[in-house]
Amino acid sequence: MDSLNAAQSYLADALDRLQPAAESLTRTATPSRIATAAAVIGATWTAHKIYKLFVPPRHLRKYTTPGIWATIHSFSKNMGYLEQREELGEAMVQDALKRGLIKSRDDPPLPAYLIWLIGHWVVVVQNPEDVKNVLTNHETFEKVLFELGFTDKFMGKNLVVSKTPEWKRQRKVVNPAFRRGWATSLFGTPARNLIKKLDEYAATGKVLDPPDWMHRMALDALTLAAFGDNIDSINHPDSPMVSTYNALMAETVDVSKLLNPFYRWSKDGKRMLDLIATFDQFLFDMIDVKTAELAAKRAAGLQDDDHDSRNLLEMMIEAAEGTDFSREDLRANTVIFFVAGHDTTANALGFAMYLLGMHPEIQERARQEVISIMGDADPSTPAEEMRYPTTDEERNMTYLTCIIKEVMRLFPSIAVLPHRITTAPVTLHDGTILPKDTRVTVDIYSLHRNRAVWGPDADEFKPDRFLDSVGPDGQVPMHPGASNFAWTPFGGGQRICLGQQFSLVEQRVVLSMLLLRYKWTVVGDEKALAGMPATKPGTLLHAKGIQVRLERR
Numbered sequence: 001m002d003s004l005n006a007a008q009s010y011l012a013d014a015l016d017r018l019q020p021a022a023e024s025l026t027r028t029a030t031p032s033r034i035a036t037a038a039a040v041i042g043a044t045w046t047a048h049k050i051y052k053l054f055v056p057p058r059h060l061r062k063y064t065t066p067g068i069w070a071t072i073h074s075f076s077k078n079m080g081y082l083e084q085r086e087e088l089g090e091a092m093v094q095d096a097l098k099r100g101l102i103k104s105r106d107d108p109p110l111p112a113y114l115i116w117l118i119g120h121w122v123v124v125v126q127n128p129e130d131v132k133n134v135l136t137n138h139e140t141f142e143k144v145l146f147e148l149g150f151t152d153k154f155m156g157k158n159l160v161v162s163k164t165p166e167w168k169r170q171r172k173v174v175n176p177a178f179r180r181g182w183a184t185s186l187f188g189t190p191a192r193n194l195i196k197k198l199d200e201y202a203a204t205g206k207v208l209d210p211p212d213w214m215h216r217m218a219l220d221a222l223t224l225a226a227f228g229d230n231i232d233s234i235n236h237p238d239s240p241m242v243s244t245y246n247a248l249m250a251e252t253v254d255v256s257k258l259l260n261p262f263y264r265w266s267k268d269g270k271r272m273l274d275l276i277a278t279f280d281q282f283l284f285d286m287i288d289v290k291t292a293e294l295a296a297k298r299a300a301g302l303q304d305d306d307h308d309s310r311n312l313l314e315m316m317i318e319a320a321e322g323t324d325f326s327r328e329d330l331r332a333n334t335v336i337f338f339v340a341g342h343d344t345t346a347n348a349l350g351f352a353m354y355l356l357g358m359h360p361e362i363q364e365r366a367r368q369e370v371i372s373i374m375g376d377a378d379p380s381t382p383a384e385e386m387r388y389p390t391t392d393e394e395r396n397m398t399y400l401t402c403i404i405k406e407v408m409r410l411f412p413s414i415a416v417l418p419h420r421i422t423t424a425p426v427t428l429h430d431g432t433i434l435p436k437d438t439r440v441t442v443d444i445y446s447l448h449r450n451r452a453v454w455g456p457d458a459d460e461f462k463p464d465r466f467l468d469s470v471g472p473d474g475q476v477p478m479h480p481g482a483s484n485f486a487w488t489p490f491g492g493g494q495r496i497c498l499g500q501q502f503s504l505v506e507q508r509v510v511l512s513m514l515l516l517r518y519k520w521t522v523v524g525d526e527k528a529l530a531g532m533p534a535t536k537p538g539t540l541l542h543a544k545g546i547q548v549r550l551e552r553r
């Protein structure tokens with residue numbers, strides 16, 4: 001903060017001194033004076049730009065911030081996500097203490113903070129009132145895309161990043177594909193493949209890293225639901241499509257590389273372009289095959305009677321017919337199914353296994369609920385014949401749903417939402433007026449652990465905290481309004497996650513099958529045993545290094 005203040009007053013001084021000189025030079029113009037005036041004006045303009053780049057606007061200086069250098073430092077190290085948050089969080093506590101914004105580190109969290117991201121100052125809100133405001137006024141808090149590296153080329157103009165008019169156009173086509181139930185077979189089949197692999201761990205006592213296996217399983221479930229084809233990454237983790245996708249994602253989240261201003265022309269940039277081209281080829285091939293299949297089915301008069309089993313891509317192609325939705329629009333939204341549709345759920349499932357492994361009593365209570373609904377599993381059943389729950393059964397797993405809700409409270413897969421920009425002045429809960437064109441985002445992770453909202457046990461895993469809200473039909477309310485926007489892992493308002501139901505069914509199916517088959521405990525590593533697992537870099541919360549030991553029941 002000291003260096004920030006020094007830079008700020010130095011630049012303000014420079015500007016004050018350059019301004020009169022520029023004015024006097026332009027009054028008595030000769031060619032050489034004009035050149036000098038141009039140079040002075042150029043220098044003033046550059047200084048002003050640098051000033052705006054590095055110094056927060058006056059009206060935002062009341063907020064605590066980790067500062068530019070701490071932020072750049074943490075990004076350049078490509079740290080794990082939670083580790084980075086810890087470092088920046090500590091810098092903010094120090095700043096807030098020094099500036100008297102808080103009296104002690106035990107004070108309730110401030111309503112918002114300020115972060116510098118690649119040349120932009122972003123207000124990050126972390127209290128339910130402002131979160132509700134941001135999420136429910138999506139046209140005032142318009143989406144804005146960070147164009148880093150080739151992320152825009154990889155993602156394209158998809159539903160998640162589009163601004164309102166484009167979003168409305170896209171949502172019309174994508175919506176019908178999601179307005180449906182989800183057959184539990186879409187998740188039960190990949191879960192059986194997963195269990196077949198996990199049986200080997202249980203038989204040998206070898207430790208398991210849950211998130212990695214959950215990623216494979218969720219990718220298979222996603223491809224089955226989205227394209228009607230199980231990519232089988234459980235058995236073929238190195239297939240060309242899976243490795244291309246994984247390499248693309250690793251490159252997309254490596255901010256330390258993306259900070260390089262010459263990235264687009266670097267070897268890494270060229271590699272990224274090659275990966276995008278290869279992946280696009282897979283997607284375009286799939287889109288063309290599905291389009292042809294749909295036409296053939298229609299020609300043969302064949303109708304899919306099981307609506308809940310139809311694949312997303314086919315339904316999207318159908319809804320796009322007769323509209324201006326292009327092949328590229330289909331590609332961009334297929335990419336988002338991949339990114340939004342499997343990493344998120346996989347991370348949630350990875351953390352669920354972790355937290356249940358750390359809390360055997362809660363694990364057992366969940367198991368008893370599953371047994372009471374599905375009946376117990378015969379231990380001699382081969383994995384490929386294991387029964388998965390029916391839709392009615394998974395819907396009635398109330399306690400398991402409370403567990404899922406609590407896991408996503410403590411470890412929301414998307415910890416900080418994609419950024420917004422204000423399209424008109426807005427007033428925050430603390431009375432601060434944000435002018436038009438202010439960047440804003442929501443820190444879901446901090447919101448979910450806010451002690452002022454959740455109480456002193458905010459950091460503890462207590463699924464029972466949601467039991468009071470269960471309806472007479474046994475359903476656990478999962479919309480943000482049920483908690484006054486204190487629980488929003490799926491976002492909220494009109495741009496709420498389209499795949500929420502998909503993900504919840506998947507989580508209940510997979511967890512119930514695991515509970516019937518195994519008991520498990522966390523045996524490492526140290527960070528995980530201490531309650532805060534290490535994480536991978538990137539904005540999605542992906543735990544790493546957790547060691548779980550499974551035992552067949």
Ligand code: HEM
Pocket residue numbers: 159160171336337340341342344345348412413414417418488489490491492494495496497498499500502503
């Ligand atoms: C645990 C699982 C998931 C979590 C935590 C999650 C989280 C989110 C969040 C927070 C948003 C809102 C982003 C914003 O407001 O800027 C969102 C949007 C979206 N999600 Fe999910 N998601 C999950 C699973 C899925 C799945 C399985 C799919 C698809 C198969 C999906 C597809 C989408 C789409 C298409 C949007 C954009 C909605 C729009 O802007 O109209 N998500 N998700």
